[in-house]
Amino acid sequence: MVKARKYVVKNYFEGYPKREDYEIVEYELPPLKNGEVLVKVEWVSVDPYMRAYNSRKTLPYDQSGFQVGLVEESKDPRYPVGSRIISHSGWCDYCIIKTFNSSETIWDPYKLPKLQGLSNSLAIGALGMPGATAYFGFLEVCKPKAGETVVVSGAAGAVGSLVGQIAKIKGCKVIGFAGSDDKVKWLEEIGFDRAINYKTADIAAALKEAAPNGVDCYFDNVGGEVSNSVISQMNTGGRISVCGAISSYNGPSGATGNIPLMTVLYKQLLIQGIYVDRWFDRLDELIKDGTEWIKSGKLQPREHITEGFENIFDAFVGMLKGDNYGKAVVKL
C-alpha cells in the first residue's frame, strides 16, 4: 500500500488564500485497476486559475493543477513503468491516474512530450499549458506583423514573459508591464524594448512615451487600469487577446475597470477572449517551435522553483503576490 498526501480546499477564499483554507490529507492509495497508473509526482504547477475558479467549486475539493509524474506501477501498456505522464491530478505527492480518456483535452493525462534534454518541468510551463496559452493566444489572435508595437501586461510572469519573447522573435517592438523595478530590468535584459513598473509609473504617460506611434497588439493578462490605458492608446485595427484578469482575482469581484468602448468602436479594435483548451490538439506545434527556440537561445523560459510538498501553498500565494519571475513551479 502506498501512502499519499494531497491538498484539499476547505473554504471559499477571501482575498489572498490562507493556509487554513487548505488541509493536507494523508491516505492510503487502493490497488491499481486496469487503465490506471501509480505515479510519484515530481513537479507541480501553481497557477492563477486556482484562485480564480475557487468560487465556482463545491467544497471541499482536491486542489487540481498540472503535474509531471513518474510512473511507478502501471496497468496501461501505453504508460510503462519508468515513463512520465503529464496530468491535471493536482497538489499531491503520489496519486493514481485514470488513463482511459488520455489526450482528449489538455486537462486529460498525456505522455511527457520529447523535450530533447530540456527540463521536464517545462512540460507544465513554457512547453505545456502556459506555453500554449502564450504561443497560440498571441499568434492566432493578435496576428502580429514585424515592426508592429506589442504590449504585454503581466509581462514577467509565465505567460507574459513568453508572449513578449515570441513577439521579439516575430520582429515586433515589445513593451511590458510588470510589478517591480527588478522585473523591469530582467525584461529589458531578455530583449523587451521597454518595460514599465505599473505600481510606480504614471501608466498612460509612460506608455505614450514608450509607444509614441500607438499600440497594434495587446496581450492582456491582468485587466484593470493597465488595460484601460493600453486600449486607449491602440491604433486603428488593433488586436487584443484577453487572456486573464489577475488584478481582480484577489480583490473585490468585478474590479476589472472600464473598457473604453468608444475607442474600441472608433479604432475598430478586435477584442477576443482566449481559453487555452481550444489549441490542445496543436500542442505538437508549440513543442516543435518552443524546443527549437529554447535550444537556440531565442526563447529563455525562466522558472521560479520552490522545493517541497509542504511549500506548495506558499509558492501559490507567492505567485499571486508577484514573487515569481517566469513560471512558478514546485519540485517535490
Ligand SMILES: NC(=O)C1=CN([C@@H]2O[C@H](COP(=O)(O)OP(=O)(O)OC[C@H]3O[C@@H](n4cnc5c(N)ncnc54)[C@H](OP(=O)(O)O)[C@@H]3O)[C@@H](O)[C@H]2O)C=CC1
Ligand atoms: N485564458 C487562458 O487559457 C489562460 C489564462 N491565464 C491567465 O494569464 C494570466 C497570467 O497567468 P500566469 O502567467 O500563469 O501567471 P504569472 O506567472 O503571470 O503570475 C501571476 C502574476 O500576476 C501579477 N499580478 C498579481 N496581482 C496583480 C495585479 N493586481 N495587477 C497586475 N498584475 C498582478 C504578478 O506579477 P507582478 O509582479 O507583475 O504584479 C504575478 O507574478 C492570469 O491572468 C491567468 O489567469 C493563464 C493560463 C491560461
Ligand SMILES: C/C=C/C(C)=O
Ligand atoms: C486555463 C486558465 C484560465 C485562467 C483564467 O487562468
